[in-house]
Amino acid sequence: MNHKEFYEKLSAYVSGDLSEKESAKMKVHLESCNNCKKEYAAMGKMVKLLQAIPKVETPPETYDSLIRRISSLPQEKTPEFGFRKIIIDGWQWKLVSAAIAVAIIIRVFWVSCA
16 A cells, blocks of 8 residues: 555544455554554544534524525626636635535534434
């Protein structure tokens, strides 16, 4: 296993989502690679910190309210061509995607912990 393969599978390894065969490959690589050991330790610390965050009950209407607010934001008209259109459209798309992702994570995380 090389570093690229290791990094691609690190998150799944930490969360226990790999097959036994893949987990064994990861373990062998960890035993022989100090850089990957450091990355594995750092990710393990991050997971522990995230698990230590207090669980909060989120009202079910929070997600729907967030989607309505995002949908109601005014859309800026931009030129059909040019650098400005690429930046604004890319930025708006990323903002909406990030907001939806956060809302879904909050909803799933706190509902599943309840």
